[in-house]
Amino acid sequence: xxxxMYQASVPALVRLLGNLSAILTKAVAYAEAKKIEPRVLLDAxxxxxxLSLTRQVxxxxxxxxxxxxxxxxxxxxxxxxxxxSFDELQARLAKTIAFLNGLRPEQIDGSExxxxxxxxxxQPLTFKGLPYLLYFVLPNFYFHVTTAYAILRxxxxxxxxxxxxxxx
Amino acid sequence: xxxxMYQASVPALVRLLGNLSAILTKAVAYAEAKKIEPRVLLDAxxxxxxLSLTRQVxxxxxxxxxxxxxxxxxxxxxxxxxxxSFDELQARLAKTIAFLNGLRPEQIDGSExxxxxxxxxxQPLTFKGLPYLLYFVLPNFYFHVTTAYAILRxxxxxxxxxxxxxxx
Numbered sequence: 001x002x003x004x005m006y007q008a009s010v011p012a013l014v015r016l017l018g019n020l021s022a023i024l025t026k027a028v029a030y031a032e033a034k035k036i037e038p039r040v041l042l043d044a045x046x047x048x049x050x051l052s053l054t055r056q057v058x059x060x061x062x063x064x065x066x067x068x069x070x071x072x073x074x075x076x077x078x079x080x081x082x083x084x085s086f087d088e089l090q091a092r093l094a095k096t097i098a099f100l101n102g103l104r105p106e107q108i109d110g111s112e113x114x115x116x117x118x119x120x121x122x123q124p125l126t127f128k129g130l131p132y133l134l135y136f137v138l139p140n141f142y143f144h145v146t147t148a149y150a151i152l153r154x155x156x157x158x159x160x161x162x163x164x165x166x167x168x
Numbered sequence: 169x170x171x172x173m174y175q176a177s178v179p180a181l182v183r184l185l186g187n188l189s190a191i192l193t194k195a196v197a198y199a200e201a202k203k204i205e206p207r208v209l210l211d212a213x214x215x216x217x218x219l220s221l222t223r224q225v226x227x228x229x230x231x232x233x234x235x236x237x238x239x240x241x242x243x244x245x246x247x248x249x250x251x252x253s254f255d256e257l258q259a260r261l262a263k264t265i266a267f268l269n270g271l272r273p274e275q276i277d278g279s280e281x282x283x284x285x286x287x288x289x290x291q292p293l294t295f296k297g298l299p300y301l302l303y304f305v306l307p308n309f310y311f312h313v314t315t316a317y318a319i320l321r322x323x324x325x326x327x328x329x330x331x332x333x334x335x336x
Contacts, residue, residue, distance in 0.1 A: 002170035003280060003298060012302055046214065046322045112171060130171060134180055139333055142310030150318050154214045165307055 005071060005112055006105040009133055013064040014100050016145050019166045020060065021093045023149060023159055028086045030157050038086055044151050053151045057089045060144035061096040067137040068100045070116045071129055072107035173239060173280055174273035177301055181232040182268050184313050187334045188228065189261045191317060191327055196254045198325050206254055212319050221319045225257045228312035229264040235305040236268045238284045239297055240275035 031038050042054045051059070058081055069076040077099055083089050111129035118125050118132075127136060149164050199206050210222045219227070226249055237244040245267055251257050279297035286293050286300075295304060317332050 002172055002277075003176055003302070004170055007298065008171055008176060008302055012306070015303060016307060046318050047324075050318075050321055109170075130175065134171070134176055135183060136333070138180070138306060139184060139310055140329075142307055143314045143329070143332060146311045146314040147318060150214050150218075150315060153218055154322075156215075161308075161311070164311060165304070 004105065004109045005129060005133060006103075006108040009067055009071060009108060009137070010100050010103060010105075012138070013067065013141060014097050015166055016141070016164075017061065017064060017093050017097050017100075019164055020057065020145050020148060021090060021097075023152065023157075023163050024057070024086055024089060024093075026159055026163070027152050027157055034156075041152065041155060042084070042086070042089075044155050046147070046151055046154060050147070053148055054083060054089065056144045056148040056151065057092065058083065060141060060148065061092050063137055063141045063144065065096050065099055066118065067133065067141070068103050068108070070118070071111040071114065071133065072103050073111070073114065074103075074107070172273065172277045173297060173301060174271075174276040177235055177239060177276060177305070178268050178271060178273075180306070181235065181309060182265050183334055184309070184332075185229065185232060185261050185265050185268075187332055188225065188313050188316060189258060189265075191320060191325075191331050192225070192254055192257060192261075194327055194331070195320050195325050202324075209320065209323055210252070210254070210257075212323050214315070214319055214322060218315070221316055222251060222257065224312045224316040224319065225260065226251065228309060228316065229260050231305055231309045231312065233264050233267055234286065235301065235309070236271050236276070238286070239279040239282065239301065240271050241279070241282065242271075242275070 027041055028038065030036070031041055043052050045052045061079070066076050077095075079092065083092055114129040116127045116129055116132045118127075146164070149159065153159065195209055196206065198204070199209055211220045213220045229247070234244050245263075247260060251260055282297040284295045284297055284300040286295075314332070317327065321327065
């Protein structure tokens with residue numbers, strides 16, 4: 001018995017992206033009820049040099065699609081990164097979830113030792129699949145979903161930990 | 169080939185607890201340099217009904233020690249939860265890291281199907297080891313470490329993503 005690379009990646013990513021989508025739906029209802037311009041929330045950030053809600057959602061989805069694609073050995077889907085509304089962020093979440101759900105376990109299982117290369121601002125980073133997933137993707141992915149949640153909490157949205165985690 | 173329960177838990181938890189410790193060290197230096205009363209940071213929160221920095225660190229360590237103990241089938245170490253300074257939070261992080269590092273892979277590997285029960289405010293939750301780790305512990309743990317980081321960033325601490333992630 002052991003964990004498979006698929007179990008440790010796709011279901012965890014899909015679940016939290018779905019939870020993030022539900023949180024954004026609540027944010028839209030909150031903005032309407034309080035007559036808050038949606039852009040105020042989309043542009044909100046926790047510090048002047050932290051990224052906005054929109055960017056947090058973009059990077060969470062980037063991390064998720066990059067993980068699924070690289071572990072499966074397929075091309076990373078390219079997005080235009082031009083979302084400027086909650087509807088467009090929801091579409092981005094939906095297409096990322098659909099992409100991940102289209103990956104079969106047998107494409108990802110066995111990727112523990114596969115070389116994975118990710119572009120960075122400086123030189124590319126190369127990992128084996130296992131440390132890439134466990135020590136890079138997961139902390140990064142949860143970081144951006146949590147920060148999106150925290151930006152909305154800080155701006156008054158009435159959500160709680162169960163909205164983030166989903167039903168266990 | 170597959171991932172072991174140990175690989176997916178202890179090294180990931182220890183790494184981020186160490187990173188959190190280093191971030192708190194920077195917070196102390198920042199408070200001293202800016203003549204900020206440490207309690208201001210320890211009590212800081214991102215929303216009135218979110219938990220303070222102190223509680224975020226306590227819950228991150230609770231999640232980590234609970235995970236290691238439950239997967240290994242040993243008693244969860246009891247802490248008094250009375251930390252009121254950065255030094256005491258550092259001691260809590262250090263003892264949690266020491267506890268996790270004292271667990272041997274063979275205690276944790278094979279716990280995928282082990283029943284794990286956690287107390288909650290309502291009735292206890294029971295999981296198998298695998299969903300407990302992947303879909304409950306990890307998102308929770310990263311949530312609290314990220315929120316601790318975000319509270320300090322929001323209060324002006326000059327740290328960045330690499331402080332959170334550590335060197336990949």
